[in-house]
Amino acid sequence: MPDLSVHIAGMHFKNPVTTASGTFGYGDEFLDFIDLERLGGIFVKAVTGKNRDGNTYPRMAETSSGMLNSVGLQNKGVDHFCREIYPRIKNFNTHIIVNVSGSTIEEYAEVAGRINELEKIPAIELNISCPNVKLGGMAFGTVPAMAAEVTAAVRKVYKKVLMVKLSPNVTSITDLAKAAVDGGADVITLINTLLGMAIDAERRRPVLSTITGGLSGPAIKPIALRMVWQVHKAVRVPIIGLGGIMNSTDAIEFMLAGASAVQVGTANFIDPAISVKIVDGIASYMERHKIKEVSELVGALRTEL
Amino acid sequence: MPDLSVHIAGMHFKNPVTTASGTFGYGDEFLDFIDLERLGGIFVKAVTGKNRDGNTYPRMAETSSGMLNSVGLQNKGVDHFCREIYPRIKNFNTHIIVNVSGSTIEEYAEVAGRINELEKIPAIELNISCPNVKLGGMAFGTVPAMAAEVTAAVRKVYKKVLMVKLSPNVTSITDLAKAAVDGGADVITLINTLLGMAIDAERRRPVLSTITGGLSGPAIKPIALRMVWQVHKAVRVPIIGLGGIMNSTDAIEFMLAGASAVQVGTANFIDPAISVKIVDGIASYMERHKIKEVSELVGALRTEL
Amino acid sequence: MELKKIVQDLRVTEVNRLNKRHVVLELLAPEKFPLILPGQFVQARVEDSPSTFLRRPFSIHSVDYKKNTLRLLIQIKGPGTRHLSELQTGDHLNLIYPLGNSFSLPFTKDVLLVGGGCGVAPLLFMAQFLSQHNIRPTILLGFRTSEEVSEIETYSAFGKVLVMTDDGTEGEKGLVVDHSVFQRERLEFKKIYCCGPDAMMKAVAKIARMHKTDCEVSLENTMACGFGVCLCCITPTDKGNERVCVEGPVFNIKRLPWR
Amino acid sequence: MELKKIVQDLRVTEVNRLNKRHVVLELLAPEKFPLILPGQFVQARVEDSPSTFLRRPFSIHSVDYKKNTLRLLIQIKGPGTRHLSELQTGDHLNLIYPLGNSFSLPFTKDVLLVGGGCGVAPLLFMAQFLSQHNIRPTILLGFRTSEEVSEIETYSAFGKVLVMTDDGTEGEKGLVVDHSVFQRERLEFKKIYCCGPDAMMKAVAKIARMHKTDCEVSLENTMACGFGVCLCCITPTDKGNERVCVEGPVFNIKRLPWR
Numbered sequence A, B: 001m002p003d004l005s006v007h008i009a010g011m012h013f014k015n016p017v018t019t020a021s022g023t024f025g026y027g028d029e030f031l032d033f034i035d036l037e038r039l040g041g042i043f044v045k046a047v048t049g050k051n052r053d054g055n056t057y058p059r060m061a062e063t064s065s066g067m068l069n070s071v072g073l074q075n076k077g078v079d080h081f082c083r084e085i086y087p088r089i090k091n092f093n094t095h096i097i098v099n100v101s102g103s104t105i106e107e108y109a110e111v112a113g114r115i116n117e118l119e120k121i122p123a124i125e126l127n128i129s130c131p132n133v134k135l136g137g138m139a140f141g142t143v144p145a146m147a148a149e150v151t152a153a154v155r156k157v158y159k160k161v162l163m164v165k166l167s168p169n170v171t172s173i174t175d176l177a178k179a180a181v182d183g184g185a186d187v188i189t190l191i192n193t194l195l196g197m198a199i200d201a202e203r204r205r206p207v208l209s210t211i212t213g214g215l216s217g218p219a220i221k222p223i224a225l226r227m228v229w230q231v232h233k234a235v236r237v238p239i240i241g242l243g244g245i246m247n248s249t250d251a252i253e254f255m256l257a258g259a260s261a262v263q264v265g266t267a268n269f270i271d272p273a274i275s276v277k278i279v280d281g282i283a284s285y286m287e288r289h290k291i292k293e294v295s296e297l298v299g300a301l302r303t304e305l
Numbered sequence C, D: 001m002e003l004k005k006i007v008q009d010l011r012v013t014e015v016n017r018l019n020k021r022h023v024v025l026e027l028l029a030p031e032k033f034p035l036i037l038p039g040q041f042v043q044a045r046v047e048d049s050p051s052t053f054l055r056r057p058f059s060i061h062s063v064d065y066k067k068n069t070l071r072l073l074i075q076i077k078g079p080g081t082r083h084l085s086e087l088q089t090g091d092h093l094n095l096i097y098p099l100g101n102s103f104s105l106p107f108t109k110d111v112l113l114v115g116g117g118c119g120v121a122p123l124l125f126m127a128q129f130l131s132q133h134n135i136r137p138t139i140l141l142g143f144r145t146s147e148e149v150s151e152i153e154t155y156s157a158f159g160k161v162l163v164m165t166d167d168g169t170e171g172e173k174g175l176v177v178d179h180s181v182f183q184r185e186r187l188e189f190k191k192i193y194c195c196g197p198d199a200m201m202k203a204v205a206k207i208a209r210m211h212k213t214d215c216e217v218s219l220e221n222t223m224a225c226g227f228g229v230c231l232c233c234i235t236p237t238d239k240g241n242e243r244v245c246v247e248g249p250v251f252n253i254k255r256l257p258w259r
């Protein structure tokens, strides 16, 4: 049996397969389908300072090999998370990582500070890249100085592992990654969704209530892989890669490009058991290729001729 | 019969359907498949100052609902174009528009100046967005000040209709569009390909010789539509929209988002007769919706609730 | 029987093409069904085509626990439903099921089921379920035209069926809310269950409110996951935005901001 | 007959499953064929799945102008070829054809055809074509193992067939270049036509150069369009980068930078 465990910023993951925020609920919705213990970790739905209703219906549009969403960070706020949700999920035998969102630096810092107190949460993922909220979110993720500032503000109050999730809607993903690292990020997650749009030609209307939304799924995989590769060459912190991963081959591609672990997002909607199948697929790839430790794959792309 | 003709920067197009540079050769390769007369126009393959061999093999990778290419502006240079190709294609009964590329401002201006002398070429499309050349290209397309500068330099020597084709690999497409308009662009074309990457997990190698390449096809349509919509609201010049158009519904979506005309790119590879089918499809949509003039569709997206 | 969601390949054991736009598929599960309630739905995985990237939701039309089969009524709309309508006996279809909440049991015997279009689908299962509780509902079904009127005998086994067509080619003419049962001064039903296009459900809800009659509707929505994790399918309720795929698809109209 | 490229739905009239990895499809065109030459290929449109967005190129295995049918030999590699291998008689397949240049007519009767893997496909058509010009070539075919050796009688109608298998289970053992015909001091052939994996073609080219024997190879490449407009399929030649789909797929080794 090959060794699938990975070490990321001092954390030990059973395997490099985790699930993406906003696509896996709080994990317990999947109990009927999989054994959560078999995952490297779970990134739960975004948590903000206060309750948010999110955007109005419709929030979803299907596209070629992908989908657009404009959920808009719907959640009941950090208080509710700490009181109601945390007790329910804290004893899952896998890393539970909270995706922290906000509209202001203060809100990010407030939420991060509250999550810092939760013993069983070993890390947060700062979502400075959500395209679906009017104030903040994406703005922090597209201007390097602001990315550094919000990361630094959270770094002050958050003592455990700080991951920063970047937006792909930028000219230079490496500038953003460097800024997040300068601000104190231990890990870079990429990518969040690409800003897209869908139109119903018959009704001559946008499909989404918000007109634009975030594109995810296999359509974006080539862009995500490219960004992981670029950031891997530009910064020294570990990377968690995602964007369109549908099977173990996709996951391995992200690791070869430089990701120490991966997240499975939209694929969970199509096959709720896919994350665990990806764990098994990586193991059999490793056996076939006689790879003993999964970390050997990280950044192992051969580019010499 | 509905009126399909459109006027763009003083040019009269029979219909809004044209073909995208790099996907339609010089047009004559399609003579076996379609009647070129039926097209609104043809954007021919990029022309540079000197002969370019392009990148080495492999130059292509298939992706989910799309493809990556790293052709790298292979062409025999502007001299050869004027001498050998122009006489061959100049009498096609449709607009022939030349895609002008380069690595330096001087090269762009030189090529544009030469094309300016060709009587039957009513417009050029400045390609400041090719992700597949090391020097220049994309750099011009990602920094607003440089986009304005190269456009202005070409504007000085080019007296007919000047179109500028933008790169989607930017944080703010509207900033780039505004810069091109400030530089003197009569028309904005968007989008060129998104920078992506493909990996062969079995061989642990990049699929493309250049590692990264340009993503095209239906995978990118939501992003292209969004950019057309954003630019339509931000600038007053006409827009030519493209990115993943596979059928007439897609084309109509681009027009509703604000494009005065569209280009069909990668779809030509899958069905070499698709461009003409799209013309017919738009006509029957107009009949069904009782639309007399196709220009009524431009920017006609209903966003009120 | 346990309340558990499963992902499973079911085998097509019967294809009943009702008319040009409607097909009923009978699907056989490889193992014993979990408990399935009327109003619940499945998420079907259509062949792997670019335009059917996501699963497609369908109400459960009926369940046979003895044979271990369930039925789906498919109305052809786009590429996904077209593909499903072309399935053959022996083919397999991957489902996630059973999903969503369900219609509640009524505290009355005066029950009206109202359905239009593909919204008739869950009503057959509901009628079957009511009959197990010794309730014979009245079942009002709206169709476009006589050619689409179908499965009337199947429904009739469980209640009295009233038919309407948009064009009057069978039963009464017009929309379901125009039916004579709604035109009396006092409505003879104490509970209405309704499923169909949004506009129809809103019109029925209006009548129900007028008569102060309890009414449950099964909402449509665009779904990505179908089991509560994506938050794409919300609808505003008295408790804020709720998920149609988990807190719904069935809602009592009291909880909806319909006026 | 004119030299014109067409896009057309052809009907599958025969499916011949040679072995686990190889299928021959016979396809009937709805109208008279244009002129088709040996070495030319088709671009086949596979069902619309996300992983078969582009067409797939296949050499023309044989042509029957009387019946208006052509054959393709498909080796299963990935999703596209798997789908094609599952086609049934009566199904349709959309092709763009005929594409590319062709093998040239030899100025000698001492002709050797060498093929390996799915590279044997165009050689049958070439053998057929040579026989029409009264040339009986020697045909050296390399297979993985005896189970994959197939269509030998078909080839034998047009020339002398030599078989090799990687594992020696039929014919001589080893790679085609290890065959005894290549081991003599003087090669008995004045012209070689070769198609197969890159490494095989390079090895044959090396022998040909050694013996100063004229040699044409049919190159593979990754293609997007197949008819010369995308410039994705180039190969370096003495004239710079040329398109394998138009200036090729057949190249004389003199023009290639192989050493």
Ligand SMILES: Cc1cc2nc3c(=O)[nH]c(=O)nc-3n(C[C@H](O)[C@H](O)[C@H](O)COP(=O)(O)OP(=O)(O)OC[C@H]3O[C@@H](n4cnc5c(N)ncnc54)[C@H](O)[C@@H]3O)c2cc1C
Binding pocket: C041, C052, C056, C057, C058, C059, C060, C073, C074, C075, C076, C077, C078, C079, C080, C081, C082, C118, C119, C121, C122, C219, C220, C221, C222, C223, C249
């Ligand atoms: C809980 C639930 C139960 C359903 N039960 C049934 C059923 O029993 N039988 C049945 O035939 N259909 C049912 N539907 C609707 C069915 O899911 C859609 O018709 C189907 O997904 C369309 O897929 P398609 O690929 O054929 O068409 P698409 O190309 O996806 O859509 C075709 C058209 O239908 C519209 N549409 C698609 N999905 C929905 C939706 N969910 N709500 C509103 N409009 C939509 C689109 O906007 C588009 O205009 C149900 C939907 C839900 C949410």
Ligand SMILES: Cc1cc2nc3c(=O)[nH]c(=O)nc-3n(C[C@H](O)[C@H](O)[C@H](O)COP(=O)(O)OP(=O)(O)OC[C@H]3O[C@@H](n4cnc5c(N)ncnc54)[C@H](O)[C@@H]3O)c2cc1C
Binding pocket: D041, D052, D056, D057, D058, D059, D060, D072, D073, D074, D075, D076, D077, D078, D079, D080, D081, D082, D118, D121, D122, D219, D220, D221, D222, D223, D249
């Ligand atoms: C001019 C030409 C003629 C051909 N003739 C035949 C033929 O007669 N019979 C036949 O079976 N095959 C032929 N091929 C190869 C055939 O096109 C590929 O095997 C096919 O496209 C693979 O599609 P897929 O979806 O099954 O696999 P994919 O998933 O696309 O590919 C599977 C594997 O094959 C490799 N591959 C795919 N296409 C090519 C290619 N063009 N060159 C090199 N490697 C490739 C990929 O890198 C991958 O590792 C020909 C190719 C060309 C260019």
Ligand SMILES: Cc1cc2nc3c(=O)[nH]c(=O)nc-3n(C[C@H](O)[C@H](O)[C@H](O)COP(=O)(O)O)c2cc1C
Binding pocket: A020, A021, A022, A023, A045, A046, A069, A071, A073, A099, A127, A130, A165, A191, A192, A193, A215, A216, A217, A218, A220, A242, A243, A244, A245, A263, A264, A265, A266, A267, C230, C231, C232
């Ligand atoms: C419905 C939906 C909701 C999402 N919500 C969040 C979120 O709350 N926070 C976040 O950081 N990313 C969110 N994302 C982005 C995903 O985590 C992921 O970055 C993106 O979908 C790309 O990965 P994929 O293609 O594998 O889905 C959401 C994505 C989807 C589809």
Ligand SMILES: Cc1cc2nc3c(=O)[nH]c(=O)nc-3n(C[C@H](O)[C@H](O)[C@H](O)COP(=O)(O)O)c2cc1C
Binding pocket: B020, B021, B022, B023, B045, B046, B069, B071, B073, B099, B127, B130, B165, B191, B192, B193, B215, B216, B217, B218, B220, B242, B243, B244, B245, B263, B264, B265, B266, B267, D230, D231, D232
């Ligand atoms: C093979 C290939 C070559 C291309 N060459 C050029 C080019 O020379 N100049 C240019 O401006 N765009 C070029 N493009 C980009 C297309 O014109 C178009 O902007 C892009 O493919 C998106 O449209 P599509 O999805 O419809 O193909 C090329 C695209 C492809 C696929």
Ligand code: FES
Binding pocket: C222, C223, C224, C225, C226, C227, C228, C229, C230, C231, C232, C233, C234, C243, C244, C245, C246
């Ligand atoms: S469809 Fe995902 S939460 Fe309802």
Ligand code: FES
Binding pocket: D222, D223, D224, D225, D226, D227, D228, D229, D230, D231, D232, D233, D234, D243, D244, D245, D246
């Ligand atoms: S495959 Fe497009 S030029 Fe050859």
